[in-house]
Amino acid sequence: MRGFAILGIFFVNMLAFHSPFLYLNPQSWWKSSPDYYAYIFIDIFAQSSFYTLFSFLFGFGMIIFKERAVKRGFSFVRLFMKRLLSLLIFGVIHAFFIWHGDILITYALFGFILLLFHKAKSRTLLIWTSALLLIPSLLIGGMLFMASILSPTEWSTLVENQEMIKRSLHVYSSGTYLDITRQRFIDWTYVNGNENIVFIFLSLFPMFLLGAYTAKKKWLSHVELHKRAFMTGAFLSFIAGFAFKIIPLFSDNAGLLYLQDALGGPFVAIFYICMMALASLHKVLKPIMIPFSLVGRLSLSHYLFQSVIGTLLFYSYGLGLYGKTGAFTGTIMVVVIFSFQVIISKMWLKRYRFGPIEWIWKIATYGKKTELLKKGVD
Template sequence: MKEGTPIQGKERLEWVDTARGLAILGIFMVNVPAFNAPFFLYGGGEEYFPSATSDAVRAIIDIFFQASFYTLFSLMFGFGLQMMKDRLVQKGTAYEAVLRRRLFVLFLFGVFHAFVIWHGDILLTYSVLGTLVILFMKRKDRTVLAWAYGLLLAVTVPFTLMLYAARNYGLEYINRDGIEAAMTNYGNGSLLDIWSQNTADWWYTNSPGNWPFLIMSMLPMMLFGMYIARKRWLHEPERHEATLWKWWSITGLLFFLFKLGPYFFGTPAWFDMAQDNVGGSASAVFYVLSVTLLYKSAGKALIRPLRWVGRMSLSNYIFQSVISFVAFYSVGLGWYGNVTPLQSVLFVFVVFSGQIIISRWWLSRYRFGPLEWVWRTATYGRKV
């Protein structure tokens, strides 16, 4: 058997790297409010920052970012696994062993990130769901697509109907004990206090009862990514331009209806799951297709710098958490609980602008980002 090798620069799809860079920006935009205060996890942000500006910023993030970019990254994750599998098969390499090593190394990254740096980690979740994606590698396209739609609808439709039926019983929830504990431990605690709170918060969102929801909301996007890679829509966008425009229109309409639509009837809590699962999934595909189509126009220059961040997506994702840890927690600058939604957005753009500059500088000297190099070396069992 031939040994697999990582993808080379000349083989890269630049618009796919750009979409990954956009995903890193979007994830950061949602993560920073969750990193600098407990309200994203436990509710109550409207009480703590009760201003029209804060409400407007929260609405913008909810419409254009929330549930749009971890789904986009899930799609890119499935797309990348399928691409890697295809390349390994082409080279005569047994792909399952390589993919499982890759996912195991990602799992180790995720464990460190989740429990040492930040409870909102997605790497651990992706590594676990990635093992399920491998089970679909030998399935037909129709089977992959049926499972993707089926899982997404199986959780969204019944739970939205249940929440609608219970709409008069007070679905809004604020965990004041959770808010107080987070404020104390993250805002004034020792490093051990921070890690203890971090573990508690991770368990709050990753308990066994929540995993079916994680699987049924994120696995479908990975399967959609697999399907798109198989159809080579993003490999050969000129050839599939009519298809790209068709799905751009469909997902754009769903994006508008499910993400913006609720704001025309008071953003009811019972509609949250449909808004995130349908609207978020549609917006993820819409963003990817928008980047791909824009790349074939004069607008390419506006988004092209994102490709540097996308090529180092793992390193940049972890770096965002490290700098947030230092900025917001008591062992660093101690800004926890004191950053308004608008200041949070400004923080994101300042840090992300720096990431574009640093990523470009790094990639002008090295083939891979630092953590990408570790990941690939561990995956292939040799220096790359």
Template sequence: MRGFAILGIYLVNMLSFHSPYVFIDPLAWWNKGIDRITYVFIDVFAQASFYPLFSMLFGYGLMLMRERAIGRGANFRVFSARRLSFLLAVGIVHAFLVWPGDILITYACIGFIALFFLRFSAKAILISALTIYIVPNLLLGLLLLLADTVGPVENPWQLYKADAQKSLEVYGNGSYQAITDMRIYEWNFANSPDTILITLFTILPLFLIGASVAKFRWLEEPERHLKKFKAVAFGLILPAMALKTLPYYGWEGYSADFFQDFFGGPLLAIWYAAIIVLTAGKMRSATSLLANVGRMSMTNYLFQSVLSTFIFYGYGGGLYGKVSATQGTLLVLVVFIIQIVISSIWLNKYRYGPMEWMWRSFTYFKLQKLRRRENA
């Protein structure tokens, strides 16, 4: 699941790597031909569906770490604090020196809040997660729907034309310092005080859903819960796709985009998870390759950012704004295949990816065994 999520996240992130995606109307930017088809495909099948999947897996990992620490009598609070602090530090470097679309800072900060809920029962965690997610997001969605019905829908992208043009100039031709200044500006734009509560009420419950699944042990013993996964696989696909395609069959406005992303996205993410559970045992060769990418998820995530920004930014290839959505998507597939190969070769010799080894060593304040044959 984690390897699959890394692919989906890269598909979405690539739009921001090569274009001023934050400041443009994508359907107007990629408005015809194969580029429009490519963008619509990403919007429906990837956008807002893979970060929920990855977020749930992050919460799943936190709960596993807690259960294992308690099982061996270790201090989970200390370990989790170190783990999240390392993630925060890496996220800060990534956001301001590599790419402003970083998610690691958000994961680290909300991860500290999630720790409070992990002591509860699996059922209590799941109920808390659904309540925190559904109630505020549904209320906000209904308010947006009311706004759409009261007055005409205005085009908000007109406000950001200057920002889009500045991005094209700075990222495509600017110096490293100018690009860094633009990164900081863009990060502040995407992480303004107006978005903090929305982010909290979105990411936190996704963490908790993953944590509850870990505590229920549904993925550790999937054969005992096949009926649940089949019910999810067959029950969610139609409502998920109905919500994900809302903006494409006449429902226009802020509310359509909101329900598409905030409700359709997580439903499709859960559907993806169920499908992977049901098919993983029957496709071991393919899933083992994805698993290798997933075992090195931080390394691969950061590698995607470093490579892509070097290709597109002015201090590298300078191709920012000069690549189509289709060309960017083809690049994603090429890079991901390379990552599958490199991850498989690396994990034949080593226990962890480079960043994962550093992360684990810092978490336990002890250098971890890296080589597979290493005894000390």
């Protein structure tokens, strides 16, 4: 699942690598048919669904990490806090020196809140998941829906920020590294500042809890025993997820646009989780899943690698293609680069036990050097 999530995240991030995506109206920015439909494809199938999928895996991973730590006689809380602090450092470096769209800082900070739930019973986790995902989103979505009906003109003025579009185009395409670093901070603050962090929390944290719930119930360890539950989950999340995703494409209503990401994203993520779980039962699908598995074992390294490549392609200190690439071309680039990542993963894992960043993360967590090379490899 991690490899699949890394691909989906790359599709979404690519829009912001090559364009001032934060500040523009995508439907008016990409007017050509290939670019427009490439954006619509990403909006429906990827936007807000893969960060939430990775959030599920983060919560799932915490429970697995706890079980292994306890089995080996380690203090889980102490180790996990060191793990989160290390992730936070990676995130700060990534956000302010490579690319503003970092999610690692958010995962690390929310991870400390997740620690409060590591002893929670499965039922408690499910209740919190449902409450945090549904109640605030429906209330906020409802209020925005009514506000948009009452004041449609005022809302439409918030769709684009022409000043920031021009600034981003200038800085990222021709500015110095210092100029770009300043702009990164502005963009990061725009995404994570003020009330935005609350909306991010309401989107991601319930998926943390759902992942922890699933790990405690051992559903992914015994998919065959829960096949009916996964089939039901896939059916319901498909209907709900894609309804929330598609309906806003035919409306400018702020409430529907909010729910597209707030509920559409997580429900589509749940659909993907259920479908991948069911796919694991069929050996004929194994060759399709292997490339994603290879990338998934190096997921943190590949996530950061994508940002390095993306900024080198589009920023002024690289090829300077910022603002000159459409959504369709960007989508093709994702497929090409990800294919390269699959090849690199296969070559790397023949010699090494972990990805380079995963290796550093493991050392920072346990406080001792871990052998990187596989046994028998010179």
